[in-house]
Amino acid sequence: MASGALKKRNPVNKTETPPSNLKKPRVKAPDTADHNMVGDSQLATAPIISVDEDAVEPTATASQYVSPLERYQRMRDQQVAEIETVTTVESLANFIRTNDVDQPSVRARLQAKGRVIWTSDHIVTTGELAKIHIVDLQAPESLEKLQKFRGAYDSDYLAIDKLLITAAVFGCTASTPGMPPDGAIMTITNPSKVSLFMDKACQLRVRLANLTFEE
DSSP states (O other), rough: OOTSOOOOOOOOOOOOOTTTTTTTOOOOOHHHHHHHHHHHHHTTOOOOOOOOOHHHHHHHHHHHOOHHHHHHHHHHHHHHOOOOOOOOHHHHHHHHHHHHSSSSHHHTTTTEEEEEEEEEEEEETEEEEEEEEETTTTTOOOOHHHHHHHHHHHHHHHHHHHEEEEEEETTOTTTSSSSSOOOEEEEESSSSSSEEEEEEEEEEEGGGGGGGEEE
């Protein structure tokens, strides 16, 4: 080969490594957050339904309101449902033994019914006192026969008191208006005092207003 001939040069690789100081363009990968953003945007712009509390509250309150008269009627109905009626000396004695009769709420449950034999008048330090002597409601004897208790009372009152119910009404006599006559069926409610004298004799202290009777 002649020395003057041109030498063939190897082809230059056109692909050159870019300088390291140049930043590569960043390609953003699909992100599910974009979808969430759309959902959040929709939620954020969703209409908010406002509740008019002033329009709802009175209706709820009205349905729950109970007037004083209605509360009183409910209280009376409950008291009637809890009443325990006794019609014999023995059943009254059992009530006294098994209940704390010193409690007003217990006495308020008591209703005693019986037949009046007679009413005796007494004078005590506080004034007049009427004692109503009552026999069992179911006693089959006539009033005339039951008057034997009255005839023997002065000489044998302890024994007779154990067989009868004695209701004491202060400030009254046998002739006071509203007192039951002999032979009447009497009902006593809410006595102010209840006791069992000598564990046998049933004694009640009663207000005249708490006595009712049928002749």
